[in-house]
Amino acid sequence: MKRIAFVLSRLLQTVLVLLLVATMLFLIFRLMPGNPLVAYLDPTFTEDMERQLRAQFGLDKPLHVQYALFLRNAVRGEFGNSFFTREPVNEVIWTVLPNTLLLTLSALLLAYAVGIAGGALLAARRGTWIEHWGIPAVLATRAAPEFWVGMLALAIFSFSLQWFPLGGATSPGSVFASNWTRIFSGDFLQHLALPALTLALYLQGLPTLLMRNSMLEVMDEDFITFARMRGLPERIVVLRHAARNALLPVVTAFALGIGYSIGGNVIIETVFSWPGLGRTLVRAVAAKDYPVAQAAFLMIAAVMIFMNFVADLFYSLLDPRVSYERR
Amino acid sequence: MALLDVERLSVEYQTLQGTVRAVRDVSFSLPPGRALGLVGESGCGKTTLARALIGVLPRNARITEGAVRFEGTDLLRLPADQFNDYRWRRIAMVPQAAMDSLDPVQRVGDQMVETIVLRGNLTRAAAADRARELFAMVGLQPDRLRLYPHELSGGMKQRAVIAMALALRPPLVIADEPVTALDVIVQHQVLQTLRDLREALGVSLLLITHDISVVASLCDDVAVMYAGRIVESGTVRQVFAEPRHPYTMGLRNAFPSLRAEQEHLVPIEGYPPDLAHPPQGCAFTARCPFAIPRCWEEDPVLRAEGDGQEAACHRAHEAPVLRVQAAEAFARLAGDEIRSAPREAC
Amino acid sequence: MSDAERTLTLPTRWSQAASSWRDALGTLAVVARRDRFALVGIIIYVAFFAIALLSPVLAPYNPQELNYLPGGDVAANLPPSLSHPMGTTNLGRDIFSQLLYGSRAALMVGFVAALGVVILGTLVGLVAGYYGGWVDTVLMRLADVAFGVPFLPMAIVLVAFLGPNIWNVVLVMTLLLWRDTGRIIRAQVLSLRERSYIEAARVLGASHTRTMFVHIAPNVLPLSFLYGSLAIGWAILTEASISFLGFGDPNVISWGFMLQDAYNSQALARQAFHWFVPPGVCIMLAVMAGFFISRGYEELLFPRLRRR
Numbered sequence: 001m002k003r004i005a006f007v008l009s010r011l012l013q014t015v016l017v018l019l020l021v022a023t024m025l026f027l028i029f030r031l032m033p034g035n036p037l038v039a040y041l042d043p044t045f046t047e048d049m050e051r052q053l054r055a056q057f058g059l060d061k062p063l064h065v066q067y068a069l070f071l072r073n074a075v076r077g078e079f080g081n082s083f084f085t086r087e088p089v090n091e092v093i094w095t096v097l098p099n100t101l102l103l104t105l106s107a108l109l110l111a112y113a114v115g116i117a118g119g120a121l122l123a124a125r126r127g128t129w130i131e132h133w134g135i136p137a138v139l140a141t142r143a144a145p146e147f148w149v150g151m152l153a154l155a156i157f158s159f160s161l162q163w164f165p166l167g168g169a170t171s172p173g174s175v176f177a178s179n180w181t182r183i184f185s186g187d188f189l190q191h192l193a194l195p196a197l198t199l200a201l202y203l204q205g206l207p208t209l210l211m212r213n214s215m216l217e218v219m220d221e222d223f224i225t226f227a228r229m230r231g232l233p234e235r236i237v238v239l240r241h242a243a244r245n246a247l248l249p250v251v252t253a254f255a256l257g258i259g260y261s262i263g264g265n266v267i268i269e270t271v272f273s274w275p276g277l278g279r280t281l282v283r284a285v286a287a288k289d290y291p292v293a294q295a296a297f298l299m300i301a302a303v304m305i306f307m308n309f310v311a312d313l314f315y316s317l318l319d320p321r322v323s324y325e326r327r
Numbered sequence: 328m329a330l331l332d333v334e335r336l337s338v339e340y341q342t343l344q345g346t347v348r349a350v351r352d353v354s355f356s357l358p359p360g361r362a363l364g365l366v367g368e369s370g371c372g373k374t375t376l377a378r379a380l381i382g383v384l385p386r387n388a389r390i391t392e393g394a395v396r397f398e399g400t401d402l403l404r405l406p407a408d409q410f411n412d413y414r415w416r417r418i419a420m421v422p423q424a425a426m427d428s429l430d431p432v433q434r435v436g437d438q439m440v441e442t443i444v445l446r447g448n449l450t451r452a453a454a455a456d457r458a459r460e461l462f463a464m465v466g467l468q469p470d471r472l473r474l475y476p477h478e479l480s481g482g483m484k485q486r487a488v489i490a491m492a493l494a495l496r497p498p499l500v501i502a503d504e505p506v507t508a509l510d511v512i513v514q515h516q517v518l519q520t521l522r523d524l525r526e527a528l529g530v531s532l533l534l535i536t537h538d539i540s541v542v543a544s545l546c547d548d549v550a551v552m553y554a555g556r557i558v559e560s561g562t563v564r565q566v567f568a569e570p571r572h573p574y575t576m577g578l579r580n581a582f583p584s585l586r587a588e589q590e591h592l593v594p595i596e597g598y599p600p601d602l603a604h605p606p607q608g609c610a611f612t613a614r615c616p617f618a619i620p621r622c623w624e625e626d627p628v629l630r631a632e633g634d635g636q637e638a639a640c641h642r643a644h645e646a647p648v649l650r651v652q653a654a655e656a657f658a659r660l661a662g663d664e665i666r667s668a669p670r671e672a673c
Numbered sequence: 674m675s676d677a678e679r680t681l682t683l684p685t686r687w688s689q690a691a692s693s694w695r696d697a698l699g700t701l702a703v704v705a706r707r708d709r710f711a712l713v714g715i716i717i718y719v720a721f722f723a724i725a726l727l728s729p730v731l732a733p734y735n736p737q738e739l740n741y742l743p744g745g746d747v748a749a750n751l752p753p754s755l756s757h758p759m760g761t762t763n764l765g766r767d768i769f770s771q772l773l774y775g776s777r778a779a780l781m782v783g784f785v786a787a788l789g790v791v792i793l794g795t796l797v798g799l800v801a802g803y804y805g806g807w808v809d810t811v812l813m814r815l816a817d818v819a820f821g822v823p824f825l826p827m828a829i830v831l832v833a834f835l836g837p838n839i840w841n842v843v844l845v846m847t848l849l850l851w852r853d854t855g856r857i858i859r860a861q862v863l864s865l866r867e868r869s870y871i872e873a874a875r876v877l878g879a880s881h882t883r884t885m886f887v888h889i890a891p892n893v894l895p896l897s898f899l900y901g902s903l904a905i906g907w908a909i910l911t912e913a914s915i916s917f918l919g920f921g922d923p924n925v926i927s928w929g930f931m932l933q934d935a936y937n938s939q940a941l942a943r944q945a946f947h948w949f950v951p952p953g954v955c956i957m958l959a960v961m962a963g964f965f966i967s968r969g970y971e972e973l974l975f976p977r978l979r980r981r
Contacts (some may be wrong), residue, residue: 225422
């Protein structure tokens with residue numbers, strides 16, 4: 001019962017934050033210098049389209065009415081039409097969303113797999129040169145700008161060695177039977193490889209250091225000492241006992257990570273011309289294609305806020321199993 | 328031949344405050360089938376000693392000298408993997424705060440089976456049977472094997488850990504404060520369990536505690552430890568009925584007894600010395616009501632006083648006289664505060 | 674042991690409070706002494722600082738100026754040579770000079786933004802933690818919103834609307850990045866608030882403001898420094914990212930701008946490593962310096978029990 005109340009209160013908070021962010025977005029776009037209608041209307045729209053959009057978004061009504069309409073339309077998923085392609089913004093968003101999700105998920109999974117192993121290694125090799133130089137090396141991966149690493153990767157592996165394509169998600173002119181065949185095609189994977197690897201290199205810093213910290217804390221616990229007293233092989237002590245306990249905060253971070261990296265994908269997508277949400281946002285803002293920009297931003301925010309909520313839930317689910325406290 | 332023969336063992340810690348000499352030149356023997364109680368207040372080095380015997384010390388600890396002979400073999404001179412063969416198979420330990428010694432994310436039964444399979448070379452099925460057997464031996468229902476540690480009470484966890492210690496039928500079990508964290512009724516039950524197990528299995532026991540009543544009820548022999556050294560040893564009868572070291576005399580007066588009526592509870596005033604800078608003479612001098620000038624300068628050696636009893640005190644030969652004066656002498660040191668023990672039915 | 678050291682070595686009990694802001698600032702010297710890497714970080718910043726100050730003297734050319742070959746053509750895309758140690762851009766500008774001048778933008782943005790983040794975050798943390806109640810609730814809800822906003826997208830949108838001015842970039846970063854610092858400082862203040870020396874100060878008649886700033890603040894300052902040095906790194910990375918995406922200040926030659934310039938000029942295809950490797954290395958060094966210093970603080974403020 002308490003669990004349900006907790007979930008509901010968290011859900012409410014989540015919706016509240018999303019609402020506030022949407023409101024901020026609404027205000028920013030309305031407060032732009034210039035014609036307030038600019039957010040939805042491009043001078044080249046036809047009269048009919050203009051009239052329709054005015055009605056739908058209440059563009060000549062007072063602000064609070066606009067706000068209500070904005071919210072209603074947002075919930076329905078209507079953001080108008082792109083200034084440039086004239087397509088409904090929905091379609092644009094839903095086309096690019098899977099690309100972003102695939103890139104983010106594959107990079108995160110790789111980053112966490114490597115990070116967990118690396119963190120455990122750093123913890124196990126405490127006080128050795130591996131740790132001493134390993135940590136600065138990991139910090140370096142976080143300090144180097146993602147796009148710079150991407151540029152290096154492109155210059156070396158794509159332009160010079162020609163192992164990977166130069167950008168995009170698929171080769172130009174290729175046609176696929178459906179979205180599913182496209183995603184599992186070799187062509188797509190080849191295009192995904194470099195951006196995902198670059199993003200993964202950047203992302204692994206967090207799980208590595210987090211896992212190391214967590215392991216070091218766990219290794220000091222009494223049950224680890226007891227495992228050694230029983231004469232269990234060190235391998236079992238570290239893997240089966242220490243690592244399993246140390247994974248808890250890392251798993252939580254993974255859930256949070258999905259949310260955060262969605263926002264940061266902007267950079268990787270731009271460097272590799274990956275057709276995802278982030279790149280769509282950047283191009284829309286640069287080109288002043290406001291409907292698309294608004295929608296892309298909201299989608300990114302929504303995914304992020306929702307994943308924070310999921311991470312909260314996750315932690316509360318795993319937590320009661322553990323009988324001692326963590327910092 | 329003694330089962331366990333510790334000779335001049337010393338253990339040090341490296342800390343930010345300097346080098347702490349936690350165990351200093353400790354020697355004692357444990358014959359097979361006997362139970363030896365190691366008594367002392369917190370910080371006297373008992374746990375460090377226990378962990379040195381099983382060879383699992385903290386990273387900053389070092390054994391600086393001595394020998395630990397188990398059935399004749401010096402464990403400290405063995406290579407790590409050979410020493411590991413002895414662990415749990417020949418020497419097992421029930422650590423302090425046993426309740427924290429269980430992996431929180433693994434079922435208790437699985438931890439038992441894991442130990443038995445990996446160290447005892449039994450099949451999983453045989454190990455599972457043995458686990459049930461062990462639980463029954465300590466008075467736990469077999470269905471509790473499926474539970475996670477946090478689903479068990481303190482007493483149950485303690486017994487589970489004791490069961491684990493017996494899993495490979497080791498001839499020696501070291502128990503570090505096995506009942507301290509438990510409430511009195513459960514304490515009694517667990518002590519009874521330990522007594523029954525000793526009788527049934529003939530296990531030798533090294534019991535470490537600060538509570539002399541536990542030692543009195545469970546052990547055959549006792550060694551009193553203070554500031555890293557053994558200051559008195561002998562049979563329980565000898566040491567508690569006729570102590571020869573002022574510290575032991577003080578301990579007796581400080582503990583309430585359920586057996587005899589005790590009029591006054593007298594504490595031992597003061598604190599143990601800082602083992603980062605141990606004193607030159609006897610470590611107990613500052614708190615001892617019978618100290619003489621020699622005590623400040625010369626650290627007494629553990630010396631036989633007849634009948635197998637040993638004490639490290641310059642005035643050990645005067646013990647019978649000092650014994651009588653002890654309560655009053657300690658009380659005077661404590662500032663004339665003589666407190667009464669609560670009247671209790673025997 | 675100096676007062677500054679004591680502030681750092683008794684963190685979990687904070688039983689001896691920093692008696693002054695000077696002690697709190699002195700912690701930087703302690704960190705430098707104790708942690709080799711932190712010292713390296715400080716040296717890196719000092720070096721960049723010197724370069725930034727002296728760039729007009731050190732740079733052989735004006736970074737914006739187009740250079741010409743003797744024949745009259747633009748000296749575009751030249752490989753490294755004696756006259757141009759790192760070659761030239763596709764518009765004939767000297768890369769080495771750009772690199773040197775780039776340190777100015779980086780340090781300016783980095784330190785000013787970090788200062789903003791730290792001040793805002795510390796203030797919010799102090800006020801929220803000290804007063805509690807509805808003040809705390811409101812401030813923490815604001816923090817929740819700040820956490821709920823995807824950082825880079827928001828920065829892009831705001832900068833696009835406010836204008837591609839470097840100070841807008843700094844402003845945006847301050848507005849969004851204070852949240853981590855604020856949360857942590859608030860937690861620390863909550864635990865400090867109950868200390869007896871705070872109670873003593875209040876009993877002796879110290880006003881709320883005085884208590885907050887004279888008694889509590891110096892003791893959370895090392896924590897502020899920790900996050901401040903992290904913030905420098907984030908700020909430099911963010912500015913570089915925004916410039917790379919094309920929303921940066923076109924009049925400022927920053928390292929991020931250089932990378933954008935290189936990318937857009939097909940430097941990758943031309944394998945002009947001399948152009949795009951150095952700015953990235955500089956960014957990496959500047960950010961790492963911040964990480965090292967913050968780790969130095971972390972090791973001392975939250976010492977892992979190395980020896981039991």
